Amino acid sequence: MKLLVLGGTHHVGRAVVETALERGDEVTTLNRGLSRPPVPGVRALTADRTDTRAVAAALGDQEWDAVIDTWAWAPRVVRDSARLLAGRTGHYGYVSSRGVHRWPWPAGADESAPLVDGDPASDDSEDYAAAKRGGELAVTETHGEQALLARAGMILGPYEDVGRIPWWLRRLEKGGRVLAPGPADAPLQYIDARDMAAWMLRCADRGIGGAYTVTGRPGEITIGRLLETALEVTGFDAELVWAPAELLRQEGVWLGMEFGLRFPHDPAPTGMNDADVSAAFAAGLTTRPLRDTIADTWAWLRAEGDPAPRPDAPSPDTWLDLAAERRVLDQL
Incomplete structure (x- = not known):
């Protein structure tokens, strides 16, 4: 057409x-x-x-x-x-x-x-x-x-200019102990x-x-599966250390908000990752495996480098800076 x-x-x-x-x-x-x-x-x-x-x-x-x-x-x-x-x-x-x-x-x-x-x-x-x-x-x-x-x-996927998966891939690339927003079984929709x-x-x-x-079907993906898949795809030498949402809140760390797992005013928001998508799937929506999305995003980042962020996108250190990560990891 x-x-x-x-x-x-x-x-x-x-x-x-x-x-x-x-x-x-x-x-x-x-x-x-x-x-x-x-x-x-x-x-x-x-x-x-x-x-x-x-x-x-x-x-x-x-x-x-x-x-x-x-x-x-x-x-x-x-x-x-x-x-x-x-x-x-x-x-x-x-x-x-x-x-x-x-x-x-x-x-x-x-x-x-x-x-x-x-x-x-x-x-x-x-x-x-x-x-x-x-x-x-x-x-x-x-x-x-x-x-x-x-x-x-x-x-998500290649060309993402909001800074979710690209940010996480760059953090995992650094290796070592990596702070992760728990619980690992929290569901995600994307x-x-x-x-x-x-x-x-x-x-x-x-x-x-x-x-x-x-968006994807509810209950198919968790934050744990997403980050573990990212490690499997890339082969990075990193260890995920899961932090309870309450500890992240106490320490003023935004981690988890990039995926709508929590907000400053709402530690466990409803509706973010459990939408009813039956209408779109009935109209022909299909989704590819998580592994393909992660692998293709990493291939794009390696080929083209980090994208310029959207004007309304958070800065690179919004989700977590290394000093805050060390502070929380020390408590875990």
Whole structure:
């Protein structure tokens, strides 16, 4: 199909472009053209998404079978692009987030859980949840049943620029005793960016719209299995030392928050890693083995080096600095 990717250089966007090319799709991207050189085989359009006139000029009067929009900030930008593409595409897929649900998330929540308020005309990027909800409203008001709202859970895999798995791989690489956020059997839910990309493209093929929670099945992965698999894949000489969540809280260490295992105000949050994803799997979502996600992420890091973090991503020392790690390890 003829596909337009609004973005296409980072994380999910890059995964969408590469997956679409593997399928044989005709791919056009639109972005500022500052982060990465154009991918061979892709028609690259250049414009600043915040400049509606520039976007309109870049798009011209072209039409596409499907559009996938990866914008993560002010919803007004999504609204303007969605309006420009009204009547020129049969499908509009928007990369949203589970963050659009009102906190605290109920245990076992599905797509019907309460939502935050959002304004599609807003230029506010500070409130991530409200911005994503505003983006959803912007897409649905223009494209209706043709709009797919992919409410992603935690997104891992190659090209991750948030600093979860890349941070952990670099810490394990240093070796020695490594502080780990217990308990080891705490469940995790995540989606590999490439699995999300493939699912969104299949939905575009089939004309599937609506809102879906897109992440792995609950209960399949634990934090212990994830970190042990990382050691097996890399062969690093490191020993995981599991710390109770209460000790991490007492010592002011954020470890575990990168995976939503706890928060400063909530040591055992519900709803983070037990979402009901039956709708997405019924719509064709498939997920690859954890080992493949870890191995491919490590291969990418070795080939390209650490990615530049997103503007809204935590700094490298947010989760744990070495001095704090030594302090807690001494107590264990």
